[in-house]
Amino acid sequence: MPKLNAIHRFPVKGFSPQILDQIELSVGKGLPFDRHWAIENGPGQFEANAPGHVSKKNFLMLAGQADLAGWSTRFDEANQVWTTIAPDGTCLQVDLNDADTHTPLFDHLSRTLADQVRGRLRLVQAGDQAMTDIPDPYPSIINLASVRDLAERTGMPLDPVRFRGNLLIDGLEPWAELDMVGERLVVGEAEIEIRARIRRCVATSINPVTAARDADIPKALFDNFGHMDCGVYVSVERGGVVTVDDTLARK
16 A cells, blocks of 8 residues: 655755655645745846746756755744755754845855855745746655666666655555546545656756765656656645655545
């Protein structure tokens, strides 16, 4: 029986995940505080007075700034305080809702990333609009069996965090999730519908521990399967609490 193996959310786009045991899903929304904030990389398309979805290229992101994988982070949801530890060991803490606390972090990022920073850094958020790669409020599912199969075919271990999914599941056949678009699943108290396959970009080629570009994941997917998809987007159709080790059942 397939089950929920792990829950990951990424409070600030491009940085490390927060690993949770339980979370409450709401109808028509992504995970609470998942990609709720992003760091704008120089002047871009984001409008604070009329926030909405804009291209990920406006923000610091793994595909453009692979060194971000070397930063570890912690998120205090109650106080909305974000703690970062840079690769050199520097620990910086910011109140995500207080711009006056952000400058030391931005200064350190600018020194670390050097010419990868295009200008002024700014922490932004768009209310209920998550800073995901798509405009739809869809959490993502990663099938761990698919990741293991790809790892065997590439001959190297692949940390599932490469795929930056929210709900990591196990117990399905490898790649079965790709053929389940349109199906509904019950997990814990929630019901979800599989909406679309996820086409993978170069960000998956970055090792989430070492920050090295040590694999070409899109190419490996295409060479082995004729597509570049891994994981699926889902919509929340009935809200409720989901917990690690909950089973997933087709409805």
